[in-house]
Amino acid sequence: MPPHGDRFSHAPVRRQRLDPPARALLPRLDDRGRLLAGRRPGPLRVRAQAGRLREPGAGLHARRPDVSPDAFKATPDAPRPRVLYVDDQEGNLVVFKASLKKFADITTASSAAEALALLERGDYPIVISDQKMPGMTGSEFLAEVRRRWPDTVRMLLTAYSDFDAVVAAINDGQVSRFLSKPWERQDLIGAIASADEIVRKTRENRALTEQLLHRERLAAIGQVISGLVHELGNIAAVLAVADDIRDEWKLGHDLTREMEILKTGVDKFHVLVESLRIYSKGGGTLNLARTPTDLAQVVTSSLVLLRLFPVVKGLRSLTCQPPPAPVVVPADGRMLEQVVLNLVKNAAEACEPGRGEVTIRIVPGAGVATIEIADNGPGIPPAAWKKIGEGFYSTKGNKGTGLGLSMCRKIVEAHGGRFEHANNPGGGSTFSLVLPSKA
Structure with a gap:
């Protein structure tokens, strides 16, 4: 057997979590969690300490005779605790579940391997394991749980004479509580109540942190948009010279048509720049000019500009399937055109050159109307979709700003869609703009 110092030297002992009776076992460890030579407690000493720990109110955490069934009354804000209990003895599993089924949702597993499979498929915030199990001990199992699901609250059932299990669970599994065997029902109720409180507080803190990060991200987006607005305004001023060229020079028919298209694009560009300016200064509120808008006209106007982009010209097909009758919604048509333009261009960029197919459909529905933009590209992984719409995240790597889809989402949601x-x-993806058909 290797020396204890080699087995437990990699992690410090968390003494602050243990009550005074349990600390009686731990002074035999040095600052790095190693057993001091010649200081392993003898059987009589361990039995004496175990006897003290089994006295009423003297567990590693004090027993909770005051815990009542009301502590586990589920509400929408505080659902019943979910517990995964692991023990290789079928009888122990049955008794455990029968004793606590009124107070918590109990799932049982007869081995560490079965428990790990359950954790991979479901959410079990509280994990309780017996120590003596074949294949993988409770402390080894909880160490693996800690590595893969660090937010779980882990507890170990063990006899206090099993000193090595206690030390391993402290060092490797970071258990929050030990429960002595044979356990008492009231002790378990109190332990689960405390663990459930830890779970709820942890998740509340994480939610608050995510909200703070989201607000900081929005503030950063606002700053970036402010800078973009300034630069885009300069570009728009240069493009506006096209209007002067059209008026002062006599141009052929074809060139005049191209200049008209350019002028239309500049006008829409000004609208977008102004909306971005208002958005960056108005706490994220877009300035919409709602009028009765024919969605087919929105798509047609977008296609006029889209056909000028080389990436769109490289598509094998770009088709629009119009509805049998006009679909009119209260909307800012020019803002919706920007969304369609952005999504079609993104779809074209996602497709293989020369083989891309993009289809636009307008689908009327009950109380809503939908513009669908489908492509035959590679699709978007679910993990990436969760991030799409957040500022600065782009599937194009360094080639994209990550603001395009974020603005598309904002524009659609500003319409109540x-x-x-x-x-x-x-294969491929479909983006849908679901818009209310009535104001």
Whole structure:
């Protein structure tokens, strides 16, 4: 057997979590968690300490005779605790579940391997394990749980004479509580109540942290947009010279048409710049000019500009499937054109050059109307879709700013609509702009 110093020298002992009776076992460890030579407690000493720990109110955490069933009354804000209990003895599993089924949702596993499989498939914030199990001991199992699911609250059932298990659980599993065997029902109720409180507080803190990060991200987006507005305004001023050229020079028919298209694009560009300016200064509120808007006209106007982009010209097909009758919604048509333009261009960029196919559909519905933009590209992984719409995240790497889809989402949601995505069964993606058909 290797010396204890080699087994437990990699992690410090967390003494601050243990009550005074348990600390009686731990002074035999040095600052690095190693057993001091010649100081291993003898059997009589361990039994004496175990006897003290089994006295009422003298566990590693004091027993909780005051815990009542009311502590586990589920509400929408505080659902019943979810507990995964692991023990290789079938009888122990049955008794454990029967004793606590009124107070918590109990799932049992007869081995560490079965428990790990359950954790991979479901959410079990509280994990309780017996120590003596074949294949993988409780302390080894909890160490693996800590590595893969660090937010779980882990507890170990063990006899206090098993000193090595206690030390391993402290060093490797970072257990929050030990429960003595044979356990008492009231002790378990109190332990689960405390663990559930830890779980709820941890998740509340994480939610608050995410909200703070989201607000900071929005503030950063606002700063970037402010800078972009200034630069885009300069570009718009240069492009506006096209209008002067058209008026002062006699141009051929074809060139005049191209100049008209350019002028239309500049006008829309000004609208977008102004909206971005208001958005960056108005706490994220877009300035919409709602009028009865024919969605087919929105798509047609967008296609006029889209056909000028080389990446769109490189598509094998770009088709629009109009509805049988006009679909009119209260919307800012020019803002929706920007969304369609952005999404079609993104779809074209996602497709293989020369083989891309993009289809635009307008689908009327009950109380809503939808513009669908589908492509035959590679699709978007679910993990990436969760980040799409956040400022600065782009599937194009360094080639994209990450603001395009974020603005698309904002524009659609400002209309009271939904910005949705799905991967097509045969490949590719479909973006949907679901808009209310009534104000």
